[in-house]
Amino acid sequence: MNIGTKAAYATRTVFFLALHARDDRPARISEISEGTGVPANYLAHLLPELKKAGFARSRRGATGGYALARQASSISVAEVIEAMQGGCSETPCSAGEGGGGCPMVANCALEKLWRSLNEAQQKSLQAATFEDLVNQQLGAGRGSYTI
DSSP states (O other): OBOOHHHHHHHHHHHHHHHTGGGOSOBOHHHHHHHHOOOHHHHHHHHHHHHHTTSEEEEOSTTOEEEESSOGGGOBHHHHHHHHHSSOBOOGGGSTGGGGGOTTGGGOHHHHHHHHHHHHHHHHHHHOBHHHHHHHHHHTTOOSOOO
């Protein structure tokens, strides 16, 4: 599984927004940066992309900032990763037709293993919603999220 920096930062950011959805006020970039460890200047470019993808909404002004655009229960981790990088990178021999150039792909047990692993990974990421993650975080007695 290969999740790039952009997708990793996006999942952290959406998780932060989901955790703070009950605050009933948007979070400023500085708050998000402090809570997630994502640099503020990176967030300045990432948050508009999350907004365009339908995960975040913004409000201007002194009381402005960013918040979730949808319920956390309706956003899966897979959805955020796919929006930011087009999904998780597959292993070389299971990457589409032709097996990524591997001459053994036609009848190889490793290819079947990698494909099975990729399918299980995708299923897990699709099943995991940000509401599930928030509930796990809060259920573990960790009311705030800091990296």
